[in-house]
Amino acid sequence: MRALVASSLGVTCAVLVSLPFALPDDGRPDRYADKAGDARAADLPGATRSIPLAPLGGHSTNRAARPAPTADLAARDVEPFSLVGAVWDDPRAVLEGRVQVRTRAVGGQWSGWQDLTAGHADHGADPSAKEARTGRNHGSTDPLWVGASDGVQARVRTDGAPLPRGLRLDLVDPGAEPPRPRAADVDGEIPALDLARTRAEAEAEMGGAGPHIGPRPKIITRKKWGADERLREKGFVYSKTIKAAFVHHSASGNGYSCSQSASVLRSIYRYHVKSSGWRDFGYNFAVDKCGNIYEGRAGGVAKPVLGAHTLGFNTNSMGIAVLGTYSRTTPPAAAVNAVARLAAWKLGLHGANPKGVAYLTSGGSNLYKKGSKVRLNVISGHRDGFATECPGGRLYKKLGTARAKAADLQGR
Template sequence: MPRLTRRQVVTGMVAALLGGPVVVAAESGVAPRTRAWTWRGGLSVRSALSADGGLRGATIRVPFPFNALAIIAAQPDSRIRVRTSADTRVWSDWQTIEIGESHGRKGDGSAPAALAMVETGQYLEISADEGVAECQIDVIDSAPSVRSSQSLRSLQAGVSIVSRQGWSADESYRYDERGAELWTPRVYTPHKVVVHHTATSNTESNPAATVRAIHYYHARTLGWGDIGYNYLVDRNGVVYEGRYGGQGVEAGHALGHNGGSIGIACIGTYSSVQISSACRSSLTALIADRARTIDPIDSSWFVDGEMTNVMGHRDAMQYRAGGGTACPGNTLYGLMSTIREEVVSTMGGRPSARLTIDNLAISSNGFIDGGVVGIAVTVRNTGTATVATQDPRAALQYDERESADGRGFGGQSGTWRVALDTRDGAAGFPFRWGLPDALAPGQSATVTGAIQLWTPGRRDVKARVVREGRGEYVDSPTAVSLVVVDRASLGHRVVVPVSPRRSGS
């Protein structure tokens, strides 16, 4: 039996977890290797005033023909202009590159950057605004043609995906010089989709070369170790596999909102240009297939605010101070509502969530005042939609005089939590815990917690699973009873706790 590669093992595990194979295109033959060369310079120091009022640097000869530039500027909100030539006699038009519109930052967050696809050349000339003191340019050649044909396979929704091997991803980018992964893959249950544009050319004749350039820019220039998107879609409707690791893997496409989201980028700039019908069709089909348990129309709290389940990049960043972005461009963003409806139509209807409580158990049913009761509640998703959750996570201990709100864990709209009441529901279920992760259809999760008890007497413990801010909840079928004894009334008597109790036992 042949030995499985690590990639095959990870892909198999993720497919089993998320319910379906990751169907991608494979490609054989010698893969083109992306080349890069780095130039660093102080533009204001070694420049002369150009006709357009900016600063123009000397002509730079690159060791090989190139088709992309990854630029890091020391100053945010810089504008740098470039033009290229094969021989210094005929030059391309000047191309303006905006630095700082959340196109990306180095891994340490220290410097803004941008990627530009340019006319192929071997010479480069740079012009910059006054005050741009220095910059770094990674000059990239991602254009070598692929020698063997692609073999495409279709997903359920009728879209094909080109594998990383198919577009010639350089897997060495994922590792540092010691062989350690730069971004360790982590898998989450997806419950959001974030749509982007790549802010690159709309007329690129070799979209796979653009994907390779983006890969180098994200992995090497910015130091992320891999491409930031989970998937990319070109104007011909071809879909490319992005981040290594398969379905559910955390990518690097929306700062602070990567875990639990699927990042899909439409290749091009869609600030004023509409995406092609082929791109739109594949985007819709891809979302319907890869996010088939996510209700596109619904919304829930995600990290720092309530967001629609299928959103534009700017929606994910709307609550972050200084984190605003125009992505995915005004025209594509203006289509998001229509795209959501088209995804629902492709799915055949909106998936819906339904949670039930399968079991409620407590650690004992007899306590002296000040004792701590442990609780365990098993929840199951019997619906067709993945549900989101929130803090606090399992094992948090409350004092019975406290509440989730009082501890700083107020309800976040649209999320689901387990709620507990030690007075048969009369106290309003003040103790709440989140699920371990978003819960996909058919999955179960056991939530644990603890409450320190002070008030003597008999009480009934009841559990509820609640959708915060929506008035939706499901109660446990039965309650379990416990007794708290006043320590002062014990005298010399000994109270021996009895065995753990479960609802219905």
């Protein structure tokens, strides 16, 4: 999710200048890259609060039977939060069971019980990546967006499997909305370009981008959605190129409005870094239900930034997360079209055909052993590289539409 302008066009710049298309990192400072410690971050504190879920031995009339571990959290008042997930110490441990929460809206009623999808392990850095070997990584469920809430209750049932150590609920407050950019503040968005200007810029900055590229879409920068640059690790990590795009759903639920998308992103960002222990937001880009495109992981939207989105296949790929859960809900056409527009441009910069195939070397997943060369669609779903429900069956069925649209935009 980087700014064509190299990392988030989110840095400060007073005038609209041509945005760099540099491909691999060339070691030179990027005038558009996010700077850790942006003074604006002080206005966007946010918070993560953890509540332990202590195991409670289940009871059985059969004394020889193994107790079924459970963990309950009685309904309680808490500081306001908007996103919740379950987290545990060991990222390799599996939470085998069902985790459910119910929440109380601020000034409102309690929700029904909602499931937290167990197993966020299908995301994350590849096992050999430095990001996966810091000792800060944790196991976690997918996060759930619940909106502004001040009450929570939880229950965990595992049918006899032991609970992972350190099991807890993390409640995430996304912090305040960033101030509206001034009219002269051009670093809040990377503007859309028509095809002629996209080609001209690619020629000026990169010596060209090949015969096929889609027009650059508008991209909302990290600065505009309010990323606190003090949370992530400093510096950036790059692959050599972008051969494929993996499409995901965030599995955070569909109960958000598009005006809340920035809050959803800040919450997921904090959850990825503070709860899961990743170096930054996991996905390179995000798309909301209204078709808005957002810069994700810092480092430059045009550059091959190494993400933590598809375990085993983060190298030489990018991850696009559609905000929401699309297992039983059909994604809006605006979101699918945004995926296509983004893919047409970004894949075009790196010479990839959206309707083609790519060969990636597995870094190790539950489908492909480490070192195996895997044939994948250039636009693939997360489940193509890892046995997972992601990106949800309904979104997965729309990838053919996205491929055709992206190829058309590239003039193929």
